[in-house]
Amino acid sequence: MANVTIHSLKAxxxxxxxxEVGSASGAARHLGITQSGVSRSLAQLEENLGIQLFLREKNRLVATPEARELYDEILRLMGNIEELRHSVLALKEFGTSRLRIAAIPGLSFGFVPRLVAALLEENRRFSVSLDMMASHEVQSAVESSHADIGFITLPATSPQLHAETLLTTQAICLLPERHPLAAQASVDVCDLADQHLVISNQPSLATNPLLELVAHHGVRIAGKTEANIGTITALVANEVGITAMNPITAHDQLGRHERVVVRPxxxxxxxxxxLVYRGEWKHSRVLAFLRDRGRELLADYRR
Structure with a gap:
């Protein structure tokens, strides 16, 4: 259509x-206009497009293949218009209609999904994407604008990003329920002597805090199993070994495993x-929402 006007949109x-109705009389009744008005609108549309949309056969209209294709395009157009309407409503409420989040694995099994759910509870018209990656990758994604807001392990290493502390916490020990150390009120690093550890598979084992602590205290372990952080609790439940991890990740995973005990x-x-974000997000309403709701959620974790 060379020139799209209000009249052509009405057509x-x-x-x-x-x-959809299949007849001019039915369309007229549905639209509340005259049958001649329907016929006139169709004739103008066909002339404007330069194609025939219906064949007239014995007082009835038979749609052409071009009509089917135009109908499909109209449905797509209507879907885009509805999506635009939703985006405008989200813009009015949060100042943006789309949010790209990057988060470390340790916060992606429960905490960040709960934040996303809280955001969508406020406005279901929001478009959200969530990617899970290592802390340094989260910062790179936010720096390069591939993500808007990131959840990281502190400290932040990017001088280009704003960083805010959400929580500082201490590790807890997870043990199989039948493990001898489960009888103790707490577990000390020296108790890990001759034990098999389950640890997260870091890019470098030298950066694993549990292995660093064990080495610092001269404790000799029996062995170790490296695994994705999402499987560590399951490995402990299946008596592979012992681990020490942050309580947020542990809390989000323990509900699925009853054969694990937790000790200080x-x-x-x-x-x-x-949290990390670029400067233009500093006064964003959606950032304020995630910050405030995130701290509320973390208070629940502490309880």
Whole structure:
């Protein structure tokens, strides 16, 4: 269509109804206009497009293949218009209609999904994407604008990003329920001597805080199993070994595994989690929402 005007858009609406109803008289009744008005609108649309949309056969209209294709395009157009309407409503409420989140695995099994659910509870018209990646990859994604807001393990290493602390917490020890150490009120790093450890598969084992702590205290372990952090609790439940991890990740995974006991762990092994974002997001309403609701959720974890 060379020139799209209000009149041509109205003609498309008449055509859509005519295609669905199958007769000019039925379309007229549905639209509340005269039958001659329907016929006139169709004739103008065909002239404007330069194609025939219906064949007239014995006082009835038979849609052409071109009409079917135009109808499908109109349905797509209507879907886009509805999506645009939803986006405008989300813009009014949060200042954006789309949010791309990147988060470390340790917060992606429960905490960040709960935040996304809270955001969509406020406005179901929001479009959200969530990617799980290592902390340094989260920062790179936010730096390069492939993500808008990131959840990382502190400290932040990017000087280009704003960083805020959400939570600082200490590790807890997870053991199989039948393990001898489960009878103790707490577990010390020295108790890990000759034990098999389950640890997250870091890019470098030298950066694993539990292995660093064990080495620092001169504790010799029996062995180790490296695994994705999402499987560590399951490995402990199946008596592969012992681990010490942050309580947020543990809490999000323990509901699926009843054969795991939790004990305090000494000496303190500290974990910090935070938000990172670019400067233009500093005063964003959606950032404020995630920050405030995130701290509320973390208070629930502490309880």
């Amino acid at each position: 498309l609406a008449v055509f859509k109804t005519l295609f 762990f000494t000496p303190a092994m500290t974990f910090g989690f935070g």
